[in-house]
Amino acid sequence: MKALKLMTAALALVIGGQASAASNQEIITHVSYNVITATYVELAQATVSLKQAVDIFVQNPNEATLAQAQNAWRGARMPWEASEAFLFGPVDSLGIDPMLDTWPLNRLDLDAVLASGRTITPEMIRSLGTNLQGFHTIEYLLFGDGVHSNTKPISAFTAKQFEYLSSTAQVEMEHAAALAYAWTNRWNPEDASSPGYSAILAQPGWNNQFYTSEAAVLEELVKGMMAIADEVANGKIADPLGGDINSANMALVESPFSWNSLNDFTFNIRSIYSVYTGTYRTSQGPGVKALVERHDPQLAQQIEQHILGCMQLIQAIRPAGGGDFGQAIFTPDGRQRAQQAIQALNQLHAVLEQQVLPLVDK
DSSP states (O other): OHHHHHHHHHHHHHHHTOOSOOOHHHHHHHIIIIIIIHHHHHHHHHHHHHHHHHHHHHHSOSHHHHHHHHHHHHHHHHHHHTTTTOOOTHHHHTTHHHHHHOOSOOHHHHHHHHHSOOOOOHHHHHTSOGGGSSHHHHHHHHHOOOSSOSOOOGGGOOHHHHHHHHHHHHHHHHHHHHHHHHHHTOSOTTOTTOOOHHHHHHSOSTTOSSOSSHHHHHHHHHHHHHHHHHHIIIIIIHHHHOSSGGGOOGGGOSSTTTTOHHHHHHHHHHHHHHHHHOOBTTBOOOOHHHHHHHHOHHHHHHHHHHHHHHHHHHHTTSOTTSOOHHHHTTSHHHHHHHHHHHHHHHHHHHHIIIIIGGGGGO
């Protein structure tokens, strides 16, 4: 929580000096290259680090190398979750999203594969369903079942699990590399003349097959922010929460094994912040906020604070006695805090839909 407060304070300082006179084209260019493409390049780099850490663990399994592999998984998770306000373009058209991040994991079939005696290779992993590969397969193998703890003893790992870990990390790295390449070099792998999708998004016009106007790009960006606000509120949080404490369902929790759910959700909303403000790592705006500022500076600031408030409310769901979202949904106070986050996220969605989206055509 302390780390989040420092992060949000730093972000607010960075944004404080944003120019308000940026044009729509300046917003689009900056977000295309310095937010979206930069996020996917970081994701590709992080999955390389994950693959390296997994292989070091597999070759020399001990507590230290396991912790390094687990930290590398968390490190790769950040840019992926921080990309979910812009799940359009190649991540959708190339079908990469489900290959990277399908959940819930099919544990029954995974255990069957591990018990089958088959040699597990990257080629075999590529032939499996998306719910048997990707982030959450690696998570389950590295962290255990997540019920009472978010780690598992070295003695619990088997030779087949090591094979599965290394092969799945390899495939995950390949998918992330393909996604980054599609944004930086060629969005359509079957068309040698196609540019990177960053150029498609950044250069709207009548000769652009996807975006014939600046308004079309801005609409894509705003609807992307709306979509992830809705998904976190009414999918990722509300579905596992259920209607009452007796219907809470940990099997529906994203990232339950590592107890990383609340960080996932926070970085989902961080992706809204990045598109809205144009801030990513050391890169600064303009983002969609500059569009809102031209019409209503006070509203522009209120939305930024609302986004930061949502991130804080999500982190506040974490149980004081330890655990994460998967444990909080089974406690009355944790459920109450989750409902507060849902309400704030739905309010954010409404503001984006009713007060920001209409501005893209003005």
